[in-house]
Amino acid sequence: MTHRSPIFVALDTPEIEHAKAIAAKVRHHVGGIKLGLEFFAANGRPGVREMAALGLPIFLDLKLHDIPNTVGKAMHSLATLEPAIVTVHASGGRAMMEDAKAAAPLGTKVVGVTMLTSLDESDIDAVGFRGNAHDQVTRLTELAREAGLDGVVCSGAEVKAAKKLWPGGFFVVPGVRPADGVVGDQKRVVTPRQALDHGASVLVIGRPITKAEDPDIAARAIEATL
Numbered sequence: 001m002t003h004r005s006p007i008f009v010a011l012d013t014p015e016i017e018h019a020k021a022i023a024a025k026v027r028h029h030v031g032g033i034k035l036g037l038e039f040f041a042a043n044g045r046p047g048v049r050e051m052a053a054l055g056l057p058i059f060l061d062l063k064l065h066d067i068p069n070t071v072g073k074a075m076h077s078l079a080t081l082e083p084a085i086v087t088v089h090a091s092g093g094r095a096m097m098e099d100a101k102a103a104a105p106l107g108t109k110v111v112g113v114t115m116l117t118s119l120d121e122s123d124i125d126a127v128g129f130r131g132n133a134h135d136q137v138t139r140l141t142e143l144a145r146e147a148g149l150d151g152v153v154c155s156g157a158e159v160k161a162a163k164k165l166w167p168g169g170f171f172v173v174p175g176v177r178p179a180d181g182v183v184g185d186q187k188r189v190v191t192p193r194q195a196l197d198h199g200a201s202v203l204v205i206g207r208p209i210t211k212a213e214d215p216d217i218a219a220r221a222i223e224a225t226l
């Protein structure tokens with residue numbers, strides 16, 4: 001099979017058996033699985049290894065954000081898991097991103113989270129960032145590129161501008177909802193099709209698949225729109 005789906009399903013649960021059950025249901029309609037803080041806090045490295053044994057690429061979304069030494073050492077400890085993708089917060093700064101990339105295995109893409117898709121303009125203002133979401137994403141995309149990362153995480157509303165700045169970059173887009181989907185805590189939302197059209201390399205999709213009555217049918221339906 002040459003075609004690999006751009007969808008990484010976000011298995012946001014502390015229950016490893018639940019994560020495995022969903023992964024087993026959707027495995028033919030997704031390109032990989034994303035494990036985040038919720039899963040990692042409960043199941044740690046052994047849990048990641050168990051999920052990797054299912055045979056799909058692993059996106060380890062730990063959004064590292066600390067001083068360069070700490071992030072570099074944390075990445076060094078994660079390296080033996082050989083994830084396909086790992087996240088750090090781009091706002092941790094250039095030196096932090098450089099140390100993260102230096103400590104990652106060669107085959108791992110290190111991507112910088114720019115501006116969480118759960119933030120809108122008023123949240124951005126409240127935390128004291130300069131400019132709007134678009135300004136923030138483009139500035140942090142430049143910084144991630146200069147630091148030698150592989151790409152960034154941003155919403156589908158900014159991915160076109162980010163890709164223009166960095167044509168060779170790898171773009172992860174969460175906050176993706178089918179046209180009739182429940183938005184929940186996400187704020188900067190686009191459809192899977194729009195995200196791909198605007199340049200996403202990977203779509204992160206969680207609840208529209210994992211909370212569906214039948215996750216396999218939901219994943220198939222989304223794939224059919226791509």
Ligand SMILES: O=C(O)c1cc(=O)[nH]c(=O)n1[C@@H]1O[C@H](COP(=O)(O)O)[C@@H](O)[C@H]1O
Pocket residue numbers: 010012036061087113115116117118153154174175176186204205206207208
């Ligand atoms: O890094 C991420 O994956 C991420 C960045 C971001 O800005 N927004 C965002 O929602 N995510 C993750 O993407 C997933 C979205 O899940 P759903 O909203 O359920 O589709 C969650 O696992 C989030 O942790």
